[in-house]
Amino acid sequence: MPLPSDEKSIVHVVDDDASMRGALQDLFLSIGLETRTYATAQDFLDTPVPDSPGCLIIDIRLPDMNGLDFQAQLSRTGVRLPVVMMTGYGDIPMSVRAMKRGAVDFLPKPFKDQDMLDAVFAAIERGRQQRAVDGDVSKVRERFETLSAREKQVMVLVTDGKMNKQVAGDLGISEITAKIHRGAAMRKMGARTLADLVRIADVINPRRRP
Template identity: 65%
Template sequence: MPTPSDELPIVHIVDDDAEMRKGVESLLRSVGLEARTYGSTQEFLKSDGLDSPGCIVLDIRLPGTNGLDFQEGLADLGIHLPVILMTGHGDIPMSVRAMKAGAVDFLPKPFRDQDMIDAVTAAINRDRTRRASEGQAIAVADRYATLSPREREVMALVTAGKMNKQIAGELSLSEVTVKIHRGAAMRKMAARSLADLVRMADTLKNRTR
């Protein structure tokens, strides 16, 4: 069974202009990318493959919705694909808002073929990086789940910068016992150093925010 990293990325093109959809699809297929087209955001949301790697090429002016508003609401829908916005009526405030909302690029129509290819490549790379980071975070959380309550307490204090003696006093344990729990936590978390353990603790904190 293929892992997410083995899946081929899908570029979702959302534009009510059929000629534009066909042109972008043809361009992306010419460089070996899988592309799917939709005439509306509703059609896009009903499609399969929204959990697969890839990105969205989204027109700003769409019937019944604004591409910027749709982009900003994607996370609430559980869709985390990077977005490239395109418009024939772009202006600076629009592009600033798009970038603040996390858009990879903002392409005014007509755009150069290479600009679209570059933007899609950057978006796919961003999505790949995000997925790899999420996979690592899940692995850290899975390892953390194997720690005993006491090992978690010791890990929290160790990664907060406390010395073994301080931890022993705070938890009413002997230093030897603290060292045993600390060693067990390091081993179960697969941490090669204290710095590794601190990074893992930060990853766990970020997941709970």
């Protein structure tokens, strides 16, 4: 298992302009950020992206795809990298649409190096936090999957506030059996107390309203 704090961030640059790719690569390399460049959206989509923190710099105007469509497609394909948009010809509605879809920033060309660096830092930071949350949720879900079917059912009912007797009644089993499953679920989920188990359950299945 990799150490999150040791993971190096990778900046992915998608721009059909070779000189821009080069300039950005130089800029990012100058501050020690690993950088990969792509000339087209398809080029990026065809390249396996390592599951490491980082961000994605996209030119709105790409040969094969609109930058906004590209942005929309990324979430569908499971790429979670924060996006920084840039463009030489964009207008306000375009920038607003990008921001609504979750872009971290939107830079008109030409931009100052420092503005791009600020955007990249912000994007990487947002990604780190998102990854941390996602990682926690995944771990809990994985643990939950190690529970047997019955244990899962019991855990759901218990974290819903039901007593062992009610759990047993709902599942058509004896109270003793319910206790056994309950204890097993607590152990497997690493919950020392019921309060822990409730919070774990809410990570897996968030409550909308209290």
